[in-house]
Amino acid sequence: MERGDIKQGIALGFLAGYVDTLGFVGLFGLFxxxxxxxxxxxxxxxxxxxxxxxxxxxxxxxxILFVALARxxxxxxxxxxxxxxxxxxxxQLAMMLATVVCAWHAAPVVRASAPLTLMTGMLCAxxxxxxxxxxxxxxxxxxxxxxxxxxxxxxVIELVDSLRGDPEAIGRCKKLTxxxxxxxxxxxxxxxxxxxxxxxxxxxxxxxxVWLAWSAKD
Numbered sequence: 001m002e003r004g005d006i007k008q009g010i011a012l013g014f015l016a017g018y019v020d021t022l023g024f025v026g027l028f029g030l031f032x033x034x035x036x037x038x039x040x041x042x043x044x045x046x047x048x049x050x051x052x053x054x055x056x057x058x059x060x061x062x063x064i065l066f067v068a069l070a071r072x073x074x075x076x077x078x079x080x081x082x083x084x085x086x087x088x089x090x091x092q093l094a095m096m097l098a099t100v101v102c103a104w105h106a107a108p109v110v111r112a113s114a115p116l117t118l119m120t121g122m123l124c125a126x127x128x129x130x131x132x133x134x135x136x137x138x139x140x141x142x143x144x145x146x147x148x149x150x151x152x153x154x155x156v157i158e159l160v161d162s163l164r165g166d167p168e169a170i171g172r173c174k175k176l177t178x179x180x181x182x183x184x185x186x187x188x189x190x191x192x193x194x195x196x197x198x199x200x201x202x203x204x205x206x207x208x209x210v211w212l213a214w215s216a217k218d
Contacts, residue, residue: 005142006178011212012131012145013179015205017186018193019096019128020146022201025194026103027121028112030055033128033146035063054113059125066095066126070133088134089213095127096206103199120199138218143179151176 020033031037038056045053073091077084102123103109106116132146143151155176162169193201 008139008212008215009142009145009179010182011208012135012139013143013182014186014189015208016128016131016146017183018190019124019186019202019205021187021190022194022199023121023124023190025191026109026199027117027124028055030059030121030125032059032121032124034132035060036147036149055118055121058118058122062122063125063129066129067133070130071137074134074137083216083218085134085138085218086213086216088130088138089209089216092127092130092134093206093209093213095123095130096202096209099123099127100199100202100206103202107198109199124202143176145179145183148180148183151180155180 016033020031023030023032029041031041038059042053042056045056070088070091074084074088077087099120102116102120106114106120109117109120111117128146135145139145155173158169158173158176162173189204190201193204197203
């Protein structure tokens with residue numbers, strides 16, 4: 001795994017953990033980086049109804065829509081021989097900036113069913129759907145950066161294999177360790193970021209995306 005790939009994996013893992021936690025705290029328990037947690041929360045809401053169920057239900061079609069849009073955009077950029085990964089970072093950056101602007105207009109965010117609150121959640125989920133999509137299509141050789149369950153499971157398997165004497169397992173462990181640690185650091189930072197800056201804390205991921213786009217080779 002090249003040094004540039006490691007830095008990219010760390011940045012994206014941190015970004016996903018940060019946004020997911022900040023969104024969870026600020027958007028009434030909404031997971032924006034992945035949909036698995038929202039399935040669980042919707043199941044809970046069926047027996048313990050709350051006002052936050054609407055935002056979780058609306059995120060699903062939005063997430064699907066932006067995965068589809070990102071896929072079409074990547075196909076278009078590939079046909080044009082454009083810098084596909086850089087453009088994908090910029091696409092996500094645009095969505096994150098739109099999230100910040102929408103949250104600014106929505107403030108104070110006190111009701112989950114308020115239209116601007118719903119829009120903030122959908123834009124943020126759309127931004128993370130873009131990362132999920134280009135992560136699968138363009139960064140397939142690196143560890144996943146948005147959902148850590150598979151990474152942690154594989155990491156434990158590789159650790160066991162390395163202890164059993166498999167020399168290649170150690171290299172695979174390195175590939176997985178950094179995104180997991182970065183995601184964990186992002187989660188902790190996202191909570192602090194919301195306390196200190198509210199939704200303006202999402203400007204930090206925007207800065208990371210600017211750097212990723214600037215440093216992207218493809």
